[in-house]
Amino acid sequence: MWKVSPTRLEDMCTAILRAAGASGHDARLVADHLVDNDILGHHSHGVIRLWDYIEAAHRGELIPDAGARIVNETPTTAQVDGGWALGQVVATFATDLAIEKARTAGVSVVTVRRVKHIGRLGRYAEQVAGAGLVSMIFTNGGGHGINQAPFRGTERRLCSNPIAMSVPSGLAGPFLLDMATSVAAEGKVRVYRARGVPTPPGWILDSDGNPSTDPEDFAEGGALLPLGRAEGHKGYALAFMVELLAGVMSGGGISGDPARSFSNDSMIVVIDPELFVPMAELEERSSILTEHLKDTRLADESQPVLYPGEPEAEARLANRGSDIELPDPVRQQLVSMLRRFSLPEPD
Numbered sequence: 001m002w003k004v005s006p007t008r009l010e011d012m013c014t015a016i017l018r019a020a021g022a023s024g025h026d027a028r029l030v031a032d033h034l035v036d037n038d039i040l041g042h043h044s045h046g047v048i049r050l051w052d053y054i055e056a057a058h059r060g061e062l063i064p065d066a067g068a069r070i071v072n073e074t075p076t077t078a079q080v081d082g083g084w085a086l087g088q089v090v091a092t093f094a095t096d097l098a099i100e101k102a103r104t105a106g107v108s109v110v111t112v113r114r115v116k117h118i119g120r121l122g123r124y125a126e127q128v129a130g131a132g133l134v135s136m137i138f139t140n141g142g143g144h145g146i147n148q149a150p151f152r153g154t155e156r157r158l159c160s161n162p163i164a165m166s167v168p169s170g171l172a173g174p175f176l177l178d179m180a181t182s183v184a185a186e187g188k189v190r191v192y193r194a195r196g197v198p199t200p201p202g203w204i205l206d207s208d209g210n211p212s213t214d215p216e217d218f219a220e221g222g223a224l225l226p227l228g229r230a231e232g233h234k235g236y237a238l239a240f241m242v243e244l245l246a247g248v249m250s251g252g253g254i255s256g257d258p259a260r261s262f263s264n265d266s267m268i269v270v271i272d273p274e275l276f277v278p279m280a281e282l283e284e285r286s287s288i289l290t291e292h293l294k295d296t297r298l299a300d301e302s303q304p305v306l307y308p309g310e311p312e313a314e315a316r317l318a319n320r321g322s323d324i325e326l327p328d329p330v331r332q333q334l335v336s337m338l339r340r341f342s343l344p345e346p347d
């Protein structure tokens with residue numbers, strides 16, 4: 001494992017993205033997202049992703065100096081074309097737009113298409129909660145990035161089609177649901193692979209459709225199972241709905257549409273909760289709910305009941321300023337990207 005300070009890591013990622021053509025602002029924003037995800041322990045969406053972004057830019061599939069464009073809007077809605085720009089830049093723009101519209105109109109729905117990997121959806125849900133608003137975000141893989149088997153199937157047919165929701169809390173962090181509809185994010189299998197350890201049972205199938213715990217089997221064409229394992233019909237049904245909301249309704253790609261490039265097509269829904277309940281009452285009642293849930297006999301005394309979003313809030317407090325530990329293959333990828341652009345290498 002490689003230990004590195006978050007600031008140094010962010011500077012290295014920023015330099016690589018700038019050298020690949022991104023503006024200083026956009027390079028810093030993407031680097032901040034990636035490093036912040038590592039700080040939160042969501043290594044599946046941390047710096048491990050940068051290699052793919054740079055490779056996609058090299059192939060011309062990602063345009064680092066492109067920007068998003070509003071193609072159609074009303075006071076409550078907008079359709080955003082991401083122009084194949086850096087996903088985090090486009091999703092931040094679209095989330096800001098949804099926040100602005102919900103602030104004036106009370107609710108908003110913004111769709112995004114032609115957008116590269118947007119990373120951890122929770123980041124945008126946190127952005128909305130930070131503005132005192134409620135969010136629901138749905139994201140697919142634009143018909144590419146296919147890695148999840150449908151319930152009762154054994155081959156890749158869907159992306160891991162994540163969903164995020166957030167509600168402001170008045171606690172250390174917002175109430176935050178942020179999950180793949182597959183049993184785990186595909187990036188988590190990448191992390192197990194980079195660390196050279198098996199995945200938990202029940203996550204993946206090999207390319208012949210047999211259960212496996214070897215991340216290499218997944219890399220060689222295996223599939224992730226839908227969330228719920230034996231009850232995977234629920235994860236699969238959620239993933240299906242995400243295809244419709246994020247893929248069909250954005251005008252982006254859907255699984256089974258092989259002509260498209262990987263795109264994190266999305267639908268962002270923002271609601272002003274104060275149209276329904278004063279903020280003070282929302283915070284008070286959600287705090288009663290949280291306390292009620294925490295005040296229970298525990299299955300394991302060392303494992304308290306948490307509210308959704310609490311792991312991220314705790315990790316942010318605990319890890320800020322500490323060095324980040326990354327697997328050696330991630331360091332090797334960084335070194336290789338720094339060399340490609342003749343940038344200074346880490347010691």
Ligand SMILES: NC(=O)c1ccc[n+]([C@@H]2O[C@H](COP(=O)([O-])OP(=O)(O)OC[C@H]3O[C@@H](n4cnc5c(N)ncnc54)[C@H](O)[C@@H]3O)[C@@H](O)[C@H]2O)c1
Pocket residue numbers: 042044045117118119120121122139140160161162163164176177178179180181182183184185186188264305306307308309310311312
């Ligand atoms: N961009 C993409 O295409 C894409 C695709 C799939 C997933 N992702 C991202 O991958 C990340 C990981 O997804 P995942 O499905 O592996 O998530 P996960 O299994 O790590 O679950 C995370 C969610 O569960 C909550 N949680 C965790 N432990 C909890 C506990 N004990 N009590 C209550 N709540 C708890 C967290 O607060 C969070 O909302 C997410 O950030 C997601 O947005 C992105």
